[in-house]
Amino acid sequence: MTPTPTDSGPRHDRRAARTSTRAVLDHLADGDPEQRLPLGELLAGLRQSAFGLLLFLGVLTAFIPIPGLAGAISGPVTMLVGLQLLFGLRRPWLPRILAARAPHRRAVVRFRNMLAGTLRWLEVLVKPRLEWVLDHRLASATTGLLLLALGALLWLPIPFTNYIFGGLLLLFAIALLERDGVLMLISWLAGAAAVLVFGTAAGSLLELGLSLLQRWL
Numbered sequence: 001m002t003p004t005p006t007d008s009g010p011r012h013d014r015r016a017a018r019t020s021t022r023a024v025l026d027h028l029a030d031g032d033p034e035q036r037l038p039l040g041e042l043l044a045g046l047r048q049s050a051f052g053l054l055l056f057l058g059v060l061t062a063f064i065p066i067p068g069l070a071g072a073i074s075g076p077v078t079m080l081v082g083l084q085l086l087f088g089l090r091r092p093w094l095p096r097i098l099a100a101r102a103p104h105r106r107a108v109v110r111f112r113n114m115l116a117g118t119l120r121w122l123e124v125l126v127k128p129r130l131e132w133v134l135d136h137r138l139a140s141a142t143t144g145l146l147l148l149a150l151g152a153l154l155w156l157p158i159p160f161t162n163y164i165f166g167g168l169l170l171l172f173a174i175a176l177l178e179r180d181g182v183l184m185l186i187s188w189l190a191g192a193a194a195v196l197v198f199g200t201a202a203g204s205l206l207e208l209g210l211s212l213l214q215r216w217l
Contacts (some may be wrong), residue, residue: 004064017153021126021177022119024053025112033106040094050092052176055081055147059173060111062154062166071162076170082147085140126174143184146191147172153198161198168194 028037039057043050058077077098084092112119133139147169154165168190175184 018138021052021056021174022123024056024177025115025119029105029109029112031105033109034103035105037105037108039098043092043094049177049179051081051085052173052178054092054094054187055169055176056173057108059166059169062162062169063111063114071155071157071189074166075151078151078154079148080151082144082149082151084144086144086148088137088140122174126178126180127181128179130185131179133181133184134176134179139184142188143176144171146188146195149195149199150191153195158198165194 016148028042039054042057043054052213055078058081059074061073074139079099080094081092134143150165150169168187171187174180175187188213
């Protein structure tokens, strides 16, 4: 809806800050497929939605079928986003080595094409609502804590879980980008269940590994 002349400045700013996931992907995919996209420049003008974009881009490697790659990249990026939300940062901070990283545009194009049908479906369901779930200090900390735990689990070499964690983290990323508090609440529930189930499994595997190691020593 077009703002009326009586709309206040802050309200207009909040509307301007909203970012469509599909629009972001279309913008990133438009251009030379061999061009690299420095993370620092991509996040500069997005305000709080930058957390969603950083998480979104970080999760891309979870869908590349190369053993170890998802955990080595997506895990730490997810934990970085989670840690900053946990401590209440309003905009993401990137270490220099990560800010200079630049994924190829062609990777974004492939990912956008893969998600085209899903994004069209999401556009009908996802919209800005219950924004306190994204902005309230305690709610933001809850999101950050869950992302920390999920990032740590993604980092672990748990077989056949890349797509599971990747899909779940995409829900968090889209909720942040679209300012959808209802989707974030759903992500909390799904994330907490995943942490409980896979965290218990990871603990059991670690205990089994330690016991086997002790037998050999």
